[in-house]
Structures are given as structure tokens and as C-alpha cells.
Amino acid sequence: MRADARRNQERIVTVAGETIAEQGADASLEEIARRAGVGSATLHRHFQTRQALLEAVFRGRVEALCDRARSADLEPGPALVAWLRAVSRHAAANRGLAASLMRGADPSLGATCHRMIITAADHLVSAAQRAGDVRADVTAVDLLKLANAVSLSTEGDPTEADRLLTLALTGIHP
Incomplete structure (x- = not known):
């Protein structure tokens, strides 16, 4: 170029x-x-597409989130929760990111932000399931949809996103 x-x-x-x-x-x-x-x-x-531009903008940020998933020093369950909180806060702080990443990415783009996040989440969920920290029927996509739903409802307020995600992950039990 x-x-x-x-x-x-x-x-x-x-x-x-x-x-x-x-x-x-x-x-x-x-x-x-x-x-x-x-x-x-x-x-x-x-x-060529809006998705390609969004991926270029967010790729570095998403790569950092995915690196965090691979280098977590915590036990599998807490590592997954900490990473989901980081994803949720990141998406809430970046207007429209949660919605844009939930849309289908153009498969011709190769290693998309969407795929990187799914791969990182799959790794964390599998490790947490092997450790008995997460139910066997929970998928990475389930948890990412949950984190993104929280992010969409709290866009612009990462602290509120963190609070609601914690509530969703821990339930309403005292």
C-alpha cells in the first residue's frame, strides 16, 4: 500500500x-x-462495508479484551466472570458496539472481532465448565448475549453495566 x-x-x-x-x-x-x-x-x-470499518476501529480494543481472556491469572469461574464484566463495561462505554457486534459479521472479512470474542469466550466457558464453575448447558454465545443485553441497556454507563451483569450472573439470592 x-x-x-x-x-x-x-x-x-x-x-x-x-x-x-x-x-x-x-x-x-x-x-x-x-x-x-x-x-x-x-x-x-x-x-467496503460499515462492518469492516467498525472492525478496524474496534479490532485493537477487542484484541486487548481477548488477550485478557487468554492471560487470566484467576481460577476458571472467576476468570470468566471478570472477562464478561470487562466485555460488558467495554461495550457499554462504546456507543453502538454491543449492537454492531451482535449483527452477523461478513464472513469474507476473515478473523473478525465477532469471531475473536466468541473464540475467547469459548475458551473461558470450557475451562469453567471443566472446573465445575459453570453449568454444562451454558454456551459462550449465551453469556455474550447476556453481557451485550446488559451493555445495550446501560450504554454510556459502564458502572451500571457491571452492576447489572453481576446481578444476572449471581442471581437474586442473598
Whole structure:
């Protein structure tokens, strides 16, 4: 990739992150292109779909969450809960992320943020099930849907997301 094209791509991703933080994941692509100082065609040349742009914006953040899942120093059950809390707080703090990641990702994109999160969650859930900390009928997708539902209902308030996720995971028993 030419240096100017790489700079354009990096500027688009940076501006998209800022715009999405302000307006949510459904922010206008034309507005993002305008703020980045490129034409709409340039944006679409680099990112053929909204999902591709969202993944570019959130990939580093999602990679960090997934690294956290792989390097957890806790026992399996607490590691899963701590990671789900981090996912929920992250999604609540990033307007529209929870909804955008729950949509079907374009399979032609390869290793998507959605797939990375599912893979990390599968690893944690399996370990927690082997340790007897999680019921055998619980799936990673179940828990991610729960965390995302909490995030959607508390968007912009990571502390409230954490509180509600804790309530959902521990139940109403004292």
C-alpha cells in the first residue's frame, strides 16, 4: 500500500473512532469521510462495508479484551466472570458496539472481532465448565448475549453495566 493510502486509512480509522464515540456505531460514513478529509469513495475503497470499518476501529480494543481472556491469572469461574464484566463495561462505554457486534459479521472479512470474542469466550466457558464453575448447558454465545443485553441497556454507563451483569450472573439470592 502506498504511504498516502496508508495515511488515509489510518486517518479514517482514527476519525471513525472519534465519531463513533460521539454519535454511535451508526454514525454517517459520509460524515466520517468528511472529518477525515477524504472523499466517500476513498473511505469505501478502504472499507467496503460499515462492518469492516467498525472492525478496524474496534479490532485493537477487542484484541486487548481477548488477550485478557487468554492471560487470566484467576481460577476458571472467576476468570470468566471478570472477562464478561470487562466485555460488558467495554461495550457499554462504546456507543453502538454491543449492537454492531451482535449483527452477523461478513464472513469474507476473515478473523473478525465477532469471531475473536466468541473464540475467547469459548475458551473461558470450557475451562469453567471443566472446573465445575459453570453449568454444562451454558454456551459462550449465551453469556455474550447476556453481557451485550446488559451493555445495550446501560450504554454510556459502564458502572451500571457491571452492576447489572453481576446481578444476572449471581442471581437474586442473598
